[in-house]
Amino acid sequence: MTRRTPWPASVSQPLVSPLQPSVVYTAQTPDALDAQYEGVTSGYTYSREGHPNAQVLGRHIDVLEAAPNPGTVTGSGMAAVTAAMLATLNTGDHVVAGNQLYGRSLRLLTETLPALGITATLVDPTDAAALKAAIRPETRLILVEVVSNPTLRVADMEGILALAKDAGVPVAVDNTFTTPRAYRPFAEGADIVIHSVTKLLSGHSDVMAGYVAARDAEVAARIDTLAVTMGLTASPFDCWLAERGLLTFDLRFERAQENAAALADHLSGLPGVTRVLYPTRSDHPDHNRAQALLDGKGGNMVSFVIEGGRAQANALAGEVAELAFAPTLGDVSTTVSHPASSSHRALSADDRAALGMPEGFFRVSVGIEPLEVLRDAFTRSVVAAQSETP
Numbered sequence: 001m002t003r004r005t006p007w008p009a010s011v012s013q014p015l016v017s018p019l020q021p022s023v024v025y026t027a028q029t030p031d032a033l034d035a036q037y038e039g040v041t042s043g044y045t046y047s048r049e050g051h052p053n054a055q056v057l058g059r060h061i062d063v064l065e066a067a068p069n070p071g072t073v074t075g076s077g078m079a080a081v082t083a084a085m086l087a088t089l090n091t092g093d094h095v096v097a098g099n100q101l102y103g104r105s106l107r108l109l110t111e112t113l114p115a116l117g118i119t120a121t122l123v124d125p126t127d128a129a130a131l132k133a134a135i136r137p138e139t140r141l142i143l144v145e146v147v148s149n150p151t152l153r154v155a156d157m158e159g160i161l162a163l164a165k166d167a168g169v170p171v172a173v174d175n176t177f178t179t180p181r182a183y184r185p186f187a188e189g190a191d192i193v194i195h196s197v198t199k200l201l202s203g204h205s206d207v208m209a210g211y212v213a214a215r216d217a218e219v220a221a222r223i224d225t226l227a228v229t230m231g232l233t234a235s236p237f238d239c240w241l242a243e244r245g246l247l248t249f250d251l252r253f254e255r256a257q258e259n260a261a262a263l264a265d266h267l268s269g270l271p272g273v274t275r276v277l278y279p280t281r282s283d284h285p286d287h288n289r290a291q292a293l294l295d296g297k298g299g300n301m302v303s304f305v306i307e308g309g310r311a312q313a314n315a316l317a318g319e320v321a322e323l324a325f326a327p328t329l330g331d332v333s334t335t336v337s338h339p340a341s342s343s344h345r346a347l348s349a350d351d352r353a354a355l356g357m358p359e360g361f362f363r364v365s366v367g368i369e370p371l372e373v374l375r376d377a378f379t380r381s382v383v384a385a386q387s388e389t390p
């Protein structure tokens with residue numbers, strides 16, 4: 001069997017982006033290859049180096065983020081974080097980072113990068129003064145997330161970007177939670193934008209992908225080269241699915257956010273719920289900042305605390321089974337997670353309590369279901385938890 005059967009020629013174009021899984025691309029002649037490598041013509045050679053589905057997806061996210069240079073699509077959000085770190089940091093360099101970053105980002109900073117001689121200081125990003133105090137002469141990067149997981153604190157982005165500019169230190173923003181619907185880091189002055197495309201941008205929990213873009217063209221090129229060299233490339237199928245998911249991102253985000261704001265209010269009225277965290281609610285500690293920074297967009301994440309301990313948490317999770325009890329976020333359907341037994345299990349109970357995360361703490365990634373379905377499911381779950389004897 002040879003591969004002689006040619007792809008059919010067509011004067012018409014497909015409406016939908018074709019899925020292009022080919023790893024290898026043929027060229028006409030060595031001269032044609034030279035022209036391609038020199039950028040005189042454009043084409044593909046080997047899919048780790050780039051492929052059409054990654055390119056289409058990347059240009060789509062570039063537009064959403066108003067990226068000054070084309071971003072690099074990676075095989076996961078962590079690959080994007082890794083590429084951003086390794087392209088900007090060398091042995092001896094120091095990073096100042098948020099102390100409530102995504103768990104694996106924290107492990108990258110505290111376990112992996114120190115082995116390469118890169119150190120990090122973790123600070124509370126709602127406190128720009130603390131962040132400023134952590135900057136050293138060898139600080140080469142500030143890494144923050146705008147809304148923290150799972151306590152949904154809002155970073156003082158204005159303060160951080162201003163002090164970073166004074167200190168001449170670039171700022172990388174992991175915009176996964178906020179998404180370009182609520183916050184656009186480049187427009188606000190950030191230097192690098194990172195996404196776990198796995199989450200809200202794709203939206204269907206069937207894609208693992210990431211994205212990273214840089215304001216500086218040289219940094220952008222270093223990130224891209226690093227991603228190709230280290231093999232951080234995303235698969236064509238994942239990119240193709242992510243592009244499809246992105247087409248409804250705006251609609252999904254708006255609906256999920258409306259649901260989240262309404263669910264937060266509903267939860268606050270249920271017996272046994274001692275605390276509700278939603279950035280734009282008036283009882284949230286960063287309520288004013290959320291209104292100003294996020295333009296009143298509270299996003300799709302809601303956290304809440306119920307009375308009691310593990311027994312009550314088990315009862316709530318068991319009853320919420322109609323929704324999904326799963327530690328992820330950004331799916332079209334609502335998922336509920338329990339940080340004490342999943343994302344934050346490595347911390348001691350005392351450390352979790354200090355972060356405001358007792359056993360009864362739950363995080364909800366709100367989806368696009370009819371609001372009534374969510375209200376009913378949470379009412380039943382909270383009641384089930386309450387009737388569990390302490």
Ligand SMILES: *Cc1c(COP(=O)(O)O)cnc(C)c1O
Nearest residue numbers: 076077078102174176196198209
């Ligand atoms: C999930 C997540 C990541 C990592 O993304 P993966 O696609 O799972 O590798 C990074 N940052 C944030 C804020 C996340 O939520």
